Amino acid sequence: MFGYYLEMALRSLRRNRMLTALMVLAIALGIGASMTTLTVLHVLSGDPLPGRSDALYRAQVDPRDSNGYEPGKEPMEQVSWTDGMNLLRAKRADRQALMTGGSVAIQPEQLALDPFYEDARFTSADFFPMFGVPFQYGHGWSSADDDSSARVAVISSELNNKLFGGGDSTGRTLRMQDIPFRIIGVLGDWRPNPHFYDLDVKNYGENEGVYLPLSTSQDLLFGHDGSNDCWGNGGGDQYHLKNAPCVWLQFWVQLDSPTKAVAYREFLVHYSQEQKNLGRFQRPPNVRLRDLMHWLDYNMVVPDDVRLQTWLALGFLLVCLVNTVGLMLAKFMRRAGELSVRRALGASRRALFGQLLIEAGVVGLTGGIGGLLLAFLGLWLVRQQPTGYAKLAHLDPAMLLVTFLLAVGASLLAGLLPAWRACQIAPALQLKSN
Amino acid sequence: MTLHPILAALRKHKAGVVLIALQIALTLAIVCNAIFIIQQRIDMVRRPTGLNEDNLFLVTQQWVDAPSGDDPAGLEKLDSMQQADLATLRNLPDVVSVSPIRSLPLLRSGSVGGIGLKPLQQKSTIDSNFFYGDEHMLSTLGVQLVAGRDFTAADIQHKGFRDESQPVLTIITKSIADKLYPHGDAIGKVIYFDSSSTPTTIVGVVARLQSPVDTGEDALAWNSVLFPVRQDANFARYVLRAKAGRLADAMKAVPPALYAANPMRVLDDRSVKSFVDIRASAYRADVGMAILMSVICLILLGVTAAGIVGLTSFWVGQRHRQIGVRRALGARKIDILHYFQIENLLIAGIGAVIGILLAVGLNLWLITRFEMNRMPVIYVVVGVLAVLALGQAAVFVPARRASNVPPVVATRSV
Numbered sequence: 009m010f011g012y013y014l015e016m017a018l019r020s021l022r023r024n025r026m027l028t029a030l031m032v033l034a035i036a037l038g039i040g041a042s043m044t045t046l047t048v049l050h051v052l053s054g055d056p057l058p059g060r061s062d063a064l065y066r067a068q069v070d071p072r073d074s075n076g077y078e079p080g081k082e083p084m085e086q087v088s089w090t091d092g093m094n095l096l097r098a099k100r101a102d103r104q105a106l107m108t109g110g111s112v113a114i115q116p117e118q119l120a121l122d123p124f125y126e127d128a129r130f131t132s133a134d135f136f137p138m139f140g141v142p143f144q145y146g147h148g149w150s151s152a153d154d155d156s157s158a159r160v161a162v163i164s165s166e167l168n169n170k171l172f173g174g175g176d177s178t179g180r181t182l183r184m185q186d187i188p189f190r191i192i193g194v195l196g197d198w199r200p201n202p203h204f205y206d207l208d209v210k211n212y213g214e215n216e217g218v219y220l221p222l223s224t225s226q227d228l229l230f231g232h233d234g235s236n237d238c239w240g241n242g243g244g245d246q247y248h249l250k251n252a253p254c255v256w257l258q259f260w261v262q263l264d265s266p267t268k269a270v271a272y273r274e275f276l277v278h279y280s281q282e283q284k285n286l287g288r289f290q291r292p293p294n295v296r297l298r299d300l301m302h303w304l305d306y307n308m309v310v311p312d313d314v315r316l317q318t319w320l321a322l323g324f325l326l327v328c329l330v331n332t333v334g335l336m337l338a339k340f341m342r343r344a345g346e347l348s349v350r351r352a353l354g355a356s357r358r359a360l361f362g363q364l365l366i367e368a369g370v371v372g373l374t375g376g377i378g379g380l381l382l383a384f385l386g387l388w389l390v391r392q393q394p395t396g397y398a399k400l401a402h403l404d405p406a407m408l409l410v411t412f413l414l415a416v417g418a419s420l421l422a423g424l425l426p427a428w429r430a431c432q433i434a435p436a437l438q439l440k441s442n
Numbered sequence: 443m444t445l446h447p448i449l450a451a452l453r454k455h456k457a458g459v460v461l462i463a464l465q466i467a468l469t470l471a472i473v474c475n476a477i478f479i480i481q482q483r484i485d486m487v488r489r490p491t492g493l494n495e496d497n498l499f500l501v502t503q504q505w506v507d508a509p510s511g512d513d514p515a516g517l518e519k520l521d522s523m524q525q526a527d528l529a530t531l532r533n534l535p536d537v538v539s540v541s542p543i544r545s546l547p548l549l550r551s552g553s554v555g556g557i558g559l560k561p562l563q564q565k566s567t568i569d570s571n572f573f574y575g576d577e578h579m580l581s582t583l584g585v586q587l588v589a590g591r592d593f594t595a596a597d598i599q600h601k602g603f604r605d606e607s608q609p610v611l612t613i614i615t616k617s618i619a620d621k622l623y624p625h626g627d628a629i630g631k632v633i634y635f636d637s638s639s640t641p642t643t644i645v646g647v648v649a650r651l652q653s654p655v656d657t658g659e660d661a662l663a664w665n666s667v668l669f670p671v672r673q674d675a676n677f678a679r680y681v682l683r684a685k686a687g688r689l690a691d692a693m694k695a696v697p698p699a700l701y702a703a704n705p706m707r708v709l710d711d712r713s714v715k716s717f718v719d720i721r722a723s724a725y726r727a728d729v730g731m732a733i734l735m736s737v738i739c740l741i742l743l744g745v746t747a748a749g750i751v752g753l754t755s756f757w758v759g760q761r762h763r764q765i766g767v768r769r770a771l772g773a774r775k776i777d778i779l780h781y782f783q784i785e786n787l788l789i790a791g792i793g794a795v796i797g798i799l800l801a802v803g804l805n806l807w808l809i810t811r812f813e814m815n816r817m818p819v820i821y822v823v824v825g826v827l828a829v830l831a832l833g834q835a836a837v838f839v840p841a842r843r844a845s846n847v848p849p850v851v852a853t854r855s856v
Binding site: 030331 | 457458461462464465468469471472476479504506507510564565707708709710723726727730731734735738741742745746748749752753755756757759760808811812813
């Protein structure tokens, strides 16, 4: 029966080629546009560290003076050097890392290469195990290296390819800002997106090329990149921030259970109260402990334009669907005579309904396949854009499934009303008029 | 022709009429709002920065073996390195003028601080962008001085990048002058930066200078001050004006000249940027969004027009015999044509009325979700006219086919 219905559907579709093409094209355009934007949205709002993000938290305290205090306002997003070091040394979380961004001038040993800048991350030892950073060669540094401000560096595999042709470069020397560092590790393939740990530097894109101990960067007065937020009479020059009333460091902790998270929150409140008693903080304790995904939500990391484009595309799909419903309805109603004959010959309403739905399904499936091709084209176009997230725009299996379901669902939805209307025809009346 | 027969006929096709009207309504709502967004983006991109942007370019470089600049000797060394670079650049044949600069409008990185009217004022009166440069800064940037005077060579101080002391003189933008001194007497007045106790005297007012950090509508966008200060650090930025038509040559000549003067520096392919490129990269996302929205609008209108053509064609086919009867009873071709045109106008009119409501609703929703502004009525009016015209254009071909149905059809059985 299915084969027969399919053949009838194809025959009917062939009868009005232009109209069939129009319906298929409308569905394809609608699905192509919405899948492109939904995929971009899906990629951009994705979890940068699946499996780990639940246990990672960004800690915030409010170290400001009482000037401009309003109850209920958010505390500062970053931490100052003093608070960062205090919290780091307290070691109250399972793991903790304090970090900031920077940019260093690298002088390659090869004379063929001119000196160049590379984005750097100045951080503490737990950064690598906490974020689950994979290593191609070597390893990260130890907290002993942090304490001794060791001149060690970890580099990305891209930088390793550029400088050392991709070989094992551990133990070799990297000259940064005219100072020799020993390379102790080369990262594997690690590109978490969004760039969650420091959204002030960038939201999406490539990770830093060089990682070195925060203490070392401070001893050598390496300038930091990113946001500086100062209060009171604090001077904000980027080299002498240690004692300034400024926040410029990101503090992340790993807490393996919700109970530990509650305990850590209490610790932060306790710490704030203690600092207030000491006179360093002037405001009542105001702390936040957001896990990774909430941190991304709070920072509204997905660009507004992308969300706007998604709504635009969904609106577009809706118009395309209404268009297809209208055309299909007209088409089915025009065949009232034929359908009446079949009804009079004994076909049940159900059978007719099924037959018409198959016809709608064929249109939808073809449109869906066209939409998928258009989505690939659309994503290719997105990847040609020079935005930071452009390279991430790929269709993954989950989105492929969504596309497929959307296509079939949309077409059945488009076929449902026309098919139902067409089945309501009273056969006798139609036969008589003919 | 009376509307009665048209309405009576439409009642037989309720579902089709509702669907086509709904499609027109949705199209109207989306297209109105999209065009409004496109227009806003275009307006934003078109805002002048206040610079004379042609022939302007920026050089950013870092010295590799620079002294720290913490001690006076190191500071003097850094300043002499910067002076040497400036002399090298000024001697280039295609370069008109050069100034050291901290940042430029649209560069997405700059320094911001507060301005107070009293010493040690805790809460700043207004916030402002800070620009640092020498006596050639105004002429190189092409910023228009509207009151007071430009900086002279004698005004220029040089300070370490980390030096927190406040400058003696400043030039402010008209937007600051209007806010602080509404009577137009800003010249010679004294202001205090960043809650300090050091007075800074206003010597000039410039017409306009856009913020480096902000590209949206914001009070900070036009509040800028210029300082006669050459900042010394282990890196330096220079803004250069090339001779008319010689921009590419001037840009090409910079790296070799700087390397020849002192090879111990980092200059890469991002170091020399024309202002045209800076502008393009600052607004790339906005231009891309405007293009995308335009394309979607065009396709949407196309789909809707095609839908009208398809549906009307069906109705024409369905009423083939009735049309023949009407023709046999004396209706002219033009009557049949008008019938379908008026029918379409009615449907499109219903769609447009629903569409106006949807468009306003969508706009209100966008305001809550995306910080959008309220859409002026003109967009809706133009949108309504556009969909009505689109409907008439789309219906013309099937309607003319209907008018060509010969009267003899009435005598044949189907």
